[in-house]
Amino acid sequence: AQRVTQPEKLLSVFKGAPVELKCNYSYSGSPELFWYVQYSRQRLQLLLRHISRESIKGFTADLNKGETSFHLKKPFAQEEDSAMYYCALRGVGAGNMLTFGGGTRLMVKP
Amino acid sequence: GAGVSQTPSNKVTEKGKYVELRCDPISGHTALYWYRQSLGQGPEFLIYFQGTGAADDSGLPNDRFFAVRPEGSVSTLKIQRTERGDSAVYLCASSPGVPNEQFFGPGTRLTVL
Numbered sequence: 660a661q662r663v664t665q666p667e668k669l670l671s672v673f674k675g676a677p678v679e680l681k682c683n684y685s686y687s688g689s690p691e692l693f694w695y696v697q698y699s700r701q702r703l704q705l706l707l708r709h710i711s712r713e714s715i716k717g718f719t720a721d722l723n724k725g726e727t728s729f730h731l732k733k734p735f736a737q738e739e740d741s742a743m744y745y746c747a748l749r750g751v752g753a754g755n756m757l758t759f760g761g762g763t764r765l766m767v768k769p
Numbered sequence: 770g771a772g773v774s775q776t777p778s779n780k781v782t783e784k785g786k787y788v789e790l791r792c793d794p795i796s797g798h799t800a801l802y803w804y805r806q807s808l809g810q811g812p813e814f815l816i817y818f819q820g821t822g823a824a825d826d827s828g829l830p831n832d833r834f835f836a837v838r839p840e841g842s843v844s845t846l847k848i849q850r851t852e853r854g855d856s857a858v859y860l861c862a863s864s865p866g867v868p869n870e871q872f873f874g875p876g877t878r879l880t881v882l
Contacts, residue, residue, distance in 0.1 A: 663811075691868070702772070703812070703860065703873040745811050755800065755867045756825060759811030 665760035680731040682746030692729040773874035794863030804860040
């Protein structure tokens with residue numbers, strides 16, 4: 660079975676502070692990991708995926724297979740980063756469905 | 770171009786009633802997914818279509834839930850004998866084949882009284 664855990668329901672930081680949203684997963688095979696974001700009154704959208712190894716809106720995430728983690732990081736938070744963030748996993752060769760974590764609400768205070 | 774659309778945006782029904790939720794995917798997208806998001810939780814997979822056929826329906830919670838995609842485009846999620854526990858936001862997503870990025874619709878908020 661595949662599972663994604665986001666231990667923090669809420670993360671509150673001040674503008675300019677570093678941010679780390681935690682994500683841990685369990686999956687016996689080779690997973691693909693994603694971060695999705697949902698801004699207020701908008702639909703869920705892809706932020707980044709581990710295979711792209713790119714930085715989007717200043718966010719990065721590294722897949723650590725040893726620790727089964729895929730934490731999302733940004734060195735300097737901006738107020739417009741306030742949103743719900745969901746970590747998701749797709750099992751390679753195991754169908755195309757996404758398994759989501761419970762989400763973390765990020766609040767960036769001015 | 771237009772994104773994934775879902776109708777209605779909100780649906781309030783009474784326990785025991787039948788409801789249909791509609792999803793219009795992005796034109797040309799062959800894969801379509803339904804997820805359910807209960808309050809305070811992440812989306813949970815229900816069913817996935819590749820073309821007209823259900824490629825994976827392992828997420829449907831019981832036989833009260835059924836989904837169709839007869840022409841490989843629009844999909845309808847059908848819930849019979851609704852229960853209060855069915856209250857949630859139902860999300861639809863589509864992608865241009867597998868594996869590709871899934872594009873989500875705005876969701877239908879279902880409330881069962």
